[in-house]
Amino acid sequence: NTVFLNGDYIPADQAQVSVFDRGFLFGDSVYEVIPFYQGVGFRLDEHLQRLQYSLRAIQITADDDWNTILTHLVELNGGGNLSVYLQISRGNTGRRSHVYDAEMTPTVFACCNPIKDIYGSGPDAVSGVRAIVTEDLRWGRCDIKSTGLLPNILVMQQAKQAGAQDALMMRDGLLTEGASCNLMLVENGVIYTPKRGSEILGGTTRELILELAAKDGISMQEADIDYGRLLAADEVWVSSSTRAVVPVIEIDGQPVADGKKGPLWARMFELFTCYQND
Ligand code: PDD
Numbered sequence: 189n190t191v192f193l194n195g196d197y198i199p200a201d202q203a204q205v206s207v208f209d210r211g212f213l214f215g216d217s218v219y220e221v222i223p224f225y226q227g228v229g230f231r232l233d234e235h236l237q238r239l240q241y242s243l244r245a246i247q248i249t250a251d252d253d254w255n256t257i258l259t260h261l262v263e264l265n266g267g268g269n270l271s272v273y274l275q276i277s278r279g280n281t282g283r284r285s286h287v288y289d290a291e292m293t294p295t296v297f298a299c300c301n302p303i304k305d306i307y308g309s310g311p312d313a314v315s316g317v318r319a320i321v322t323e324d325l326r327w328g329r330c331d332i333k334s335t336g337l338l339p340n341i342l343v344m345q346q347a348k349q350a351g352a353q354d355a356l357m358m359r360d361g362l363l364t365e366g367a368s369c370n371l372m373l374v375e376n377g378v379i380y381t382p383k384r385g386s387e388i389l390g391g392t393t394r395e396l397i398l399e400l401a402a403k404d405g406i407s408m409q410e411a412d413i414d415y416g417r418l419l420a421a422d423e424v425w426v427s428s429s430t431r432a433v434v435p436v437i438e439i440d441g442q443p444v445a446d447g448k449k450g451p452l453w454a455r456m457f458e459l460f461t462c463y464q465n466d
Pocket of ligand 1: 221274365366367368369370389390391392393394413427429
């Protein structure tokens with residue numbers, strides 16, 4: 189298991205970061221999770237653009253050749269199907285201090301995790317998931333992919349305790365997104381998703397669904413989604429890089445429509461598979 193740390197490719201058990209690193213002390217850091225299939229980054233440019241967006245938003249400058257670094261790291265880990273975790277923290281202040289120097293050297297860390305080949309296994313291998321709905325307790329800049337994920341892990345734990353696999357969050361009566369995924373629903377053949385803004389992460393998979401729907405002539409719109417609308421939907425999906433598009437079959441113990449994976453989900457999964465094979 190080889191990881192990347194500040195310019196070096198080293199065994200994971202030799203990688204060390206200071207206890208004064210601001211990522212550790214404050215969560216003063218941003219990240220990306222990028223799938224690689226057969227050694228090739230999936231939507232890599234989109235992920236790297238979002239990384240630059242997050243970095244700019246918190247005023248960290250780091251413009252390494254990410255493409256080359258990550259592709260090499262994946263090679264060193266045997267290629268194949270891996271998800272790459274890349275984290276950039278503001279660096280080490282040498283002591284705990286809220287304020288920082290503008291000139292600090294960021295701490296850059298990347299590692300790989302095995303993922304299953306979603307597209308190789310076909311739609312029957314995708315199981316529908318159960319979800320709970322919880323209050324969205326996060327801060328006002330959810331568009332920044334920050335490692336400060338305490339609210340997200342608390343609601344995922346709540347989901348796990350309820351026997352569910354996902355937690356969908358609601359702010360001021362409207363659904364925002366899942367703890368680590370975006371949210372879509374289907375009504376009468378039209379896909380709806382919460383609008384992009386500071387309340388949600390601009391998901392790369394969400395963008396791909398918008399693109400694929402447009403190309404296939406499926407109508408997709410941004411909309412306000414409240415609890416009643418969510419529970420009355422024909423289909424509910426969640427999306428993320430590592431899981432692609434996943435049907436939600438039960439919410440707060442109630443089945444979504446007939447409780448089975450929906451036909452428009454199956455079509456979208458097929459569109460993803462064709463896109464991936466292109
Ligand atoms: N999470 N919303 C949140 C809060 C997320 O954490 C993620 C991704 C997404 C989906 O974004 P994308 O389609 O670009 O993966 C939406 C990653 C996978 C994670 O934290 O592990």
